[in-house]
Amino acid sequence: MGSRGAEPLERLTRWAAQNDLIRALVLESSRAVDQAPIDALSDYDVTLIVPELRPFFEDDTWLSVLGAPLVIFGDPLPAGDAESAIRMVFYEDHTKVDYILCTVQMARQIAADARLPDFLDWGYRALLDKDGVTSGWPAPTRTAFIPRPPTEREYQALVEEFWWESTYVVKNLWRDELLFAKYNLDSVMRHELLTRLLEWRVEVDQGWSWKPGVAGRGLKQQLPPDIWAKLEATWRGGTIAAAWDELYALVALFRRVAREVGDATGYHYPERLDERITAYHQSVQRMPH
Secondary structure: OOOOOHHHHHHHHHHHHHOOOOOEEEEEOHHHOOOOOOOOOOOEEEEEEEOOOHHHHHOHHHHHHHOOEEEEEEOOOOOOOOOEEEEEEEEOOOOEEEEEEEEHHHHHHHHHHOOOOHHHHOOEEEEEEOOOOOOOOOOOOOOOOOOOOOOHHHHHHHHHHHHHHHHHHHHHHHOOOHHHHHHHHHHHHHHHHHHHHHHHHHHHHHOOOOOOOHHHOOHHHHOOHHHHHHHHOOOOOOOHHHHHHHHHHHHHHHHHHHHHHHHHHOOOOOHHHHHHHHHHHHHHHHOOO
16 A cells, blocks of 8 residues: 555555445545645545445444544434435544545446546545445546636626625724624635635646645645735734735735736736725725724
């Protein structure tokens, strides 16, 4: 199995080999890809192929295969004829394993359709297959999580939503509702909208071939350094005054990157909208309380 986290995988494979309810064990995601970046804190993502899911939800003792679980999280007991479910475990020794439970029927359907579900498309490796259910699976295309270029409507919608959300920021800052303003600013404008725009900016340079990480993971290594430096500079202190500064810094960065993406895709950046909403920000900031 090599040295990329072999010891937990060897223990899982020995356990699966001795458990008649487990017909195959598949490693997926980054640890299954030789050149993918992993480190000492990387999760283990494994798929257990089983005849039915219910026994693995009615009795959790199997989750102790790698030691005592510290935290368990995942889907509730599947209802009806569900064919997959997730259980995620953080163990006392700090090993984290995301288990996908997949029925034998689903595994065979993957082979019959010659199409991988998205969670396997980044990469997989069968560690154990008692019945050959994975032998007909196609090779990963490694394209499932790579964004396509936005349509003009998608580009305009993201830009307009960013400016729309900014009006809630200034309203809540003026009302001295810092927590609400920070939600609008951080959760929506920064993490949801600006992060997606920054991913598009990376794709412009890389020909729409890069797989973004979760919640902006990996952006620092892919963005032009000056854009990343400007993003870092948007984080300020936890006061109303600092939040105003943060808003203007965030807006300036968004404006620059949105223009660059618009130029690269041939889409028009709405300058008039920018000017009018920016004027609104400034007018509200000057309003007496």
